[in-house]
Amino acid sequence: MGALHQRKDALSWGRAHHFTHHMAQPAFADELPAILKECGPRPVLARGLGRSYGDSGLNADNVLIDMRALDHVRSFDATAGVLDAEAGITLKDVLELCAQHGGTWFPPVTPGTKFVTLGGAIANDVHGKNHHGAGCFGNHILSLRLMRSDGMVLTCSPDENAALFRATLGGMGLTGLILSARIALKAVPGPWVENEDIRYDTLDDFYALTNESLGDWEYTVAWIDCLARGRSMGRGIFSRSRHVAATRPAPPLQDPRLALPVNLPNIALNKVTLAVFNALYIRRASRKPTRKVVPFDGAFYPLDAIGQFNRLYGNRGFYQYQCVVPAATEREATRALLTEISQAGVGSFLAVLKTFGDKPSPGLMSFPMPGTTLALDFANDGAPTLALLSRLDAITRAAGGRIYAAKDGRVSAADFQAGYPQWTDFARLIDPGFSSSFWRRVSAGAAA
Numbered sequence: 001m002g003a004l005h006q007r008k009d010a011l012s013w014g015r016a017h018h019f020t021h022h023m024a025q026p027a028f029a030d031e032l033p034a035i036l037k038e039c040g041p042r043p044v045l046a047r048g049l050g051r052s053y054g055d056s057g058l059n060a061d062n063v064l065i066d067m068r069a070l071d072h073v074r075s076f077d078a079t080a081g082v083l084d085a086e087a088g089i090t091l092k093d094v095l096e097l098c099a100q101h102g103g104t105w106f107p108p109v110t111p112g113t114k115f116v117t118l119g120g121a122i123a124n125d126v127h128g129k130n131h132h133g134a135g136c137f138g139n140h141i142l143s144l145r146l147m148r149s150d151g152m153v154l155t156c157s158p159d160e161n162a163a164l165f166r167a168t169l170g171g172m173g174l175t176g177l178i179l180s181a182r183i184a185l186k187a188v189p190g191p192w193v194e195n196e197d198i199r200y201d202t203l204d205d206f207y208a209l210t211n212e213s214l215g216d217w218e219y220t221v222a223w224i225d226c227l228a229r230g231r232s233m234g235r236g237i238f239s240r241s242r243h244v245a246a247t248r249p250a251p252p253l254q255d256p257r258l259a260l261p262v263n264l265p266n267i268a269l270n271k272v273t274l275a276v277f278n279a280l281y282i283r284r285a286s287r288k289p290t291r292k293v294v295p296f297d298g299a300f301y302p303l304d305a306i307g308q309f310n311r312l313y314g315n316r317g318f319y320q321y322q323c324v325v326p327a328a329t330e331r332e333a334t335r336a337l338l339t340e341i342s343q344a345g346v347g348s349f350l351a352v353l354k355t356f357g358d359k360p361s362p363g364l365m366s367f368p369m370p371g372t373t374l375a376l377d378f379a380n381d382g383a384p385t386l387a388l389l390s391r392l393d394a395i396t397r398a399a400g401g402r403i404y405a406a407k408d409g410r411v412s413a414a415d416f417q418a419g420y421p422q423w424t425d426f427a428r429l430i431d432p433g434f435s436s437s438f439w440r441r442v443s444a445g446a447a448a
């Protein structure tokens with residue numbers, strides 16, 4: 001391998017996966033054909049900001065192409081709200097661009113962090129707290145430019161190379177390098193949101209609040225106490241927000257105000273500290289809805305205030321578990337998942353519940369389906385953690401649900417394939433020069 005390919009270690013966001021790669025760091029897009037040629041038979045994968053929790057953004061012993069420097073705005077139509085940008089641009093950059101134009105355009109869908117690239121958001125077809133109205137990120141991509149491993153650049157859209165377009169939205173980086181994309185932003189009254197937090201007591205309350213909020217509130221999500229049992233199971237704080245007009249200018253976007261410089265010892269987050277923390281946190285919220293108008297930054301991206309919060313779980317890192325269970329089985333399946341977790345007495349302060357809407361994504365392998373999604377972290381304690389997560393997989397699978405690749409680092413091939421029966425159609429559209437550690441694991445045991 002030439003100078004473009006230094007051997008470097010790359011970590012998953014959960015820090016439980018740590019592999020050596022041949023790493024290429026192009027400064028300009030026109031370097032990519034030579035890099036791809038030089039990679040030769042080694043499979044390639046693009047890397048964005050590395051915010052995927054497991055191994056879907058890793059390609060052990062093979063090539064990672066760091067796309068972050070390819071972040072130029074190709075054009076921005078401030079009248080129509082259409083942005084054409086290179087895939088390495090971050091959501092934070094996009095938000096800053098929107099602010100420069102009066103804050104009246106906004107990403108149509110945003111995950112819980114602004115530290116993701118456009119390419120990463122497309123490759124995982126990310127969802128946000130507004131899934132019930134807006135669908136996925138891919139619902140708002142007008143077209144994209146994709147470089148295949150032979151250096152050929154294809155424009156893909158719902159009308160042109162449509163199969164490849166669908167496969168690339170949520171395609172986990174396996175269909176080629178996304179060079180740039182055109183995205184339709186959404187018009188908003190300004191950079192402020194009205195936010196309401198409501199403390200609730202039971203899982204049924206969560207569904208009642210959800211149903212009551214879907215019409216009037218663009219964003220909904222609940223923080224839950226994952227250790228609560230019995231009647232209190234699923235209790236938490238329901239948050240709903242919507243964009244509102246405000247005369248004040250918004251403060252600048254926050255960079256992390258506090259950083260964890262080292263991995264915290266695992267004991268910092270044990271069953272006792274978690275139970276105490278959860279109980280205190282829930283009591284701090286009011287039972288009466290309290291409305292506040294706040295800048296969107298703190299409301300949508302609370303974790304962005306803490307740099308490297310992924311060091312919270314000790315040297316062995318953590319797994320995030322995120323699954324979705326379909327609407328028909330959502331209540332009993334969610335209850336079964338929470339029972340399993342609370343009986344194990346593990347989990348995390350960061351546990352969220354949300355319902356997805358029924359707007360289908362054009363993405364062939366997109367994660368969301370109408371139903372309930374649960375996401376929470378588990379410190380990596382080795383075999384007991386993996387055993388618990390397998391039990392959660394069994395519940396998810398029996399309910400007709402699936403897990404989210406962006407968060408996963410250990411699901412079995414059988415469980416993955418059961419959740420995504422279309423995976424064989426997808427496998428036919430993968431670029432033969434691309435692969436990932438995740439894909440080699442979940443596609444094992446069947447002819448691709």
Ligand SMILES: Cc1cc2nc3c(=O)[nH]c(=O)nc-3n(C[C@H](O)[C@H](O)[C@H](O)COP(=O)(O)OP(=O)(O)OC[C@H]3O[C@@H](n4cnc5c(N)ncnc54)[C@H](O)[C@@H]3O)c2cc1C
Binds near residue numbers: 048115117178
């Ligand atoms: C705090 C936090 C909150 C989150 N909240 C949410 C949430 O609410 N909803 C949600 O859906 N996700 C959420 N995520 C997950 C995150 O949105 C995704 O993992 C996202 O894909 C990360 O983007 P990235 O730029 O870091 O990409 P990486 O993690 O580096 O890569 C992700 C995938 O994108 C591919 N990729 C990256 N760039 C390109 C490119 N140019 N061409 C082709 N493929 C490419 C990679 O190969 C890989 O498969 C969250 C993550 C964190 C850390």
